[in-house]
Amino acid sequence: MTNAVQSYHHGDLRSALIEAATARLSQHGVDSLSLRKLAEDAGVSRTAPYHHFKDKSALLSAIAAKGFSDWHSTAKRIFEQEDKTPQERFREFIHEYIGYAADNPEMYELMFGRTIWQNQAATNDLKDVAFPCFQFQVTMTRYWQDKGLLPNNQDALRLAQVTWGTLHGIARLLIDGIYADSSHIEEMCDCAADLFMQKQG
Amino acid sequence: MTNAVQSYHHGDLRSALIEAATARLSQHGVDSLSLRKLAEDAGVSRTAPYHHFKDKSALLSAIAAKGFSDWHSTAKRIFEQEDKTPQERFREFIHEYIGYAADNPEMYELMFGRTIWQNQAATNDLKDVAFPCFQFQVTMTRYWQDKGLLPNNQDALRLAQVTWGTLHGIARLLIDGIYADSSHIEEMCDCAADLFMQKQG
DNA sequence: CGTTTTATCTTGACAGTGTCAACATAGCCT
DNA sequence: AGGCTATGTTGACACTGTCAAGATAAAACG
Known part of the structure; x- marks a missing residue:
């Protein structure tokens, strides 16, 4: 594609690396992703990437950052649909979350896996994108509490952690192939939604 | 310990490897666990382990199998306490589950991580121990449905996947250090329990 | 008992990996 | 024009999992 003249300086290696990494990620998984x-x-x-990323983890963080940015947009789009009821949006959000994870398992694994988070390895750039994404989960939770979909006697942050934890857990059970297969995704989502909104039937 | 005479044949290398691996696991994490x-x-x-395990994954599976076996016992013990109400046991189970994960993060990561499950890499030996453990989750769920703690209009398997997914998700958010820290574990557990048992207050 | 089979352990080797140090190039700024 | 700096290069190191071929000891068998 971007292969005009083979000059000493690449021109835009940083972008090229992220692009190549994203492609390889979705096809062969995060484990078979080597800098070389x-x-x-x-x-x-081999060592050219080191002029653009401190180490491998930094490259992975950059890819994940893009993933968070994309997901944040999707979440906002769903949440801000004025023509749908809060309940409809709530259900849609759940289905979209699990659907995103199921459709992009390797990206999800990278974004929410321990690889880039453990040992405080997360880049500041990553945190700057990911944290607002997490915060948005709390914002939505508070809104759904106000609308009476979720229990109002719970702390919004705790409730957000629990509801998000549920989605995260289901996603991981699916992705990692643990006692759940993709043939019942919709039913699981509906079951989760029903459970959260028990009082509202 | 078991270091009598340095003979050509180790004697019980298989056990020694698992023991060493378990020790290293809890201290340095699953990532820094090398066969060598x-x-x-x-x-x-270096290559002696290959006479006892097909490959690295097989060794990890063996360790995880022991973890499942242990956890299965714990779960049963909690569930079968005759002197406590179902609701007490339900809450205790939640706290114990998250507590186990928080206290043994590396073991939990190994047991429920993609390392040993992805690509159908799971050993039959592992499945033989893990699946009954998963099944028990369904058994407990059905019991709690019968006792009126959990909604009775849901399929037990789906409900088990969702409730377990919740615990799994919370555990992973904690372990991986994603937007949740260990200082609010108890509150998160109670919030989850409350959410599940909404109708019952 | 001697012999043979089998389980176990050894060294050697290979293809990978991330990462550092030292050096080369070329574009940019003064 | 000259030097600074960003970027790219080769060489090297320590580490990984895993295979192949040979060595040893214990167990099985005649």
Whole structure:
């Protein structure tokens, strides 16, 4: 694609690396993602990436950051649909969340996996994108509490952690292939939604 | 410990490897767990482990199997306390589940992480121990439905997947350090329990 | 008992990996 | 024009999982 003249300086290696990494990620998974292969994909030597990313973790964080940015947009779009009832939006959000995870398992694994979060390894750039995304979960939760969909006697932050935890847990059970397969995704989502909104039937 | 005479044949290398691995696991994490180091710990050459485990994944599966076995016992013990009400046991189970994950993060990560489950990599030995453990979750769910703690209009399997998913998700958010820290574990557990048992107050 | 089979352990080797150090190039600024 | 700095290069190191081929000891068998 961007292969005009093979010059000493690549021109936009950083973007090329992220692009190559994203492609490889969705096809072969996060585990088979090596800096050396990415460098080769970009037509550059093994250690060139180190001039754009501190280490492998930093590259992965950059990819995940883009994922969070995308998901944040999707979440907002769903939440701000004025023509639908809060309950409709709530259900849609659940289905979309699980659907996103099921459709992009490797990206989800990267975004919410321990690889980039453990040992405080998360880049500041990553946190800057991810934290607002988490915060939005709390904002939505508070809204649904106000609308009477979720119990009002619970702290919004705790409730957000629990409801999000539920979605996260279901997503991971699906993705990791643990006692749940993708043939019953919709039923699981509905079951979760029903459970949250018990009082409202 | 088991270091009598340094003979050509170790004697019980398989157990020694699992023991060394379990120790290293809890201290340094699953990522820094190499067959070579384990072999060295056991005072044996690099490739000796291959006579007891097909590959690295098989060794990890063996460790996880022990974890499942232990957890299954704990779950049963909690569930079968005749002197406590179903509701008390339900709450205790939630707290114990999250507590186990928080106290043994590396073991939990191994047991429920993608490392040993992805690509159908799970050993039959592992499945033989893990599946009854999953099934027990369904059994308990059905019981709690009968006792009126959980909604009776839901399929037990789906409900088990959702409730377990919740615990799993909370555990992972905690372990991976994503927008939740260990200082509010109890509150999160209570919030989850309240949410599940809404109708019953 | 001696012999043979089998389980176990060894060294050697290979293809990978992330990452550092030292050096090369080229574009930019003064 | 000259130097600074961003970017790219090769070389090297320590580490990984895993296979192949040979060594040893214990167990099985005649």
